[in-house]
Amino acid sequence: SVASNNKVFQFKLVLLGESAVGKSSLVLRFVKDQFDDYRESTIGAAFLTQTLHLADDTTVKLEIWDTAGQERYRSLAPMYYRNANCAVVVYDITQPASLEKAKVWIEELHKQADPNIVIALAGNKADLEARRAISTEEAREFAEEAGLLFFETSAKSAENVLELFTALAQKMPFEQ
Numbered sequence: 001s002v003a004s005n006n007k008v009f010q011f012k013l014v015l016l017g018e019s020a021v022g023k024s025s026l027v028l029r030f031v032k033d034q035f036d037d038y039r040e041s042t043i044g045a046a047f048l049t050q051t052l053h054l055a056d057d058t059t060v061k062l063e064i065w066d067t068a069g070q071e072r073y074r075s076l077a078p079m080y081y082r083n084a085n086c087a088v089v090v091y092d093i094t095q096p097a098s099l100e101k102a103k104v105w106i107e108e109l110h111k112q113a114d115p116n117i118v119i120a121l122a123g124n125k126a127d128l129e130a131r132r133a134i135s136t137e138e139a140r141e142f143a144e145e146a147g148l149l150f151f152e153t154s155a156k157s158a159e160n161v162l163e164l165f166t167a168l169a170q171k172m173p174f175e176q
């Protein structure tokens with residue numbers, strides 16, 4: 001038999017952000033490489049897994065918790081982020097209010113989540129450039145100051161979706 005150094009690590013990832021920014025669509029793109037223009041809203045939370053093969057024979061299995069953005073599910077969120085290793089906080093580059101909401105989530109994560117949580121800010125719907133209302137620079141500056149990974153993504157075109165999840169996976173603590 002062939003000796004293998006392959007190590008498998010499992011981490012928990014939570015998606016947060018205002019309703020309709022594209023959280024479920026990002027997960028659908030990442031897990032199934034699909035996009036649906038007429039998705040039903042997530043109720044409560046949905047759970048999916050995806051496996052990434054990183055360099056050095058490291059395999060990362062991400063347990064993805066996609067939370068509903070509606071205000072009435074707000075109080076459930078701590079259940080999902082409490083023992084998360086990483087979080088993707090999503091806003092929509094055409095909706096300035098969604099970035100304000102993302103900032104509130106990030107503040108809450110910094111106060112309430114595991115202090116070692118790795119957070120990425122994702123400006124989704126980057127394909128809608130003509131309707132852009134938040135500049136890349138403004139969001140990047142905020143992300144840098146807050147110590148977040150930052151990507152502009154499109155679940156529709158697939159731009160930066162794999163890059164986003166891979167960047168988080170690479171930041172996970174791989175014990176020996």
Ligand code: GDP
Pocket residue numbers: 017018019020021022023024025026036037038039040041042069124125126127128153154155156157
């Ligand atoms: P969620 O409520 O945050 O999970 O958002 P959804 O994933 O349900 O997406 C809300 C709506 O935005 C749906 O109509 C999606 O098809 C659409 N959508 C999601 N991501 C994108 C994207 O990257 N580009 C465009 N143009 N539309 C998107």
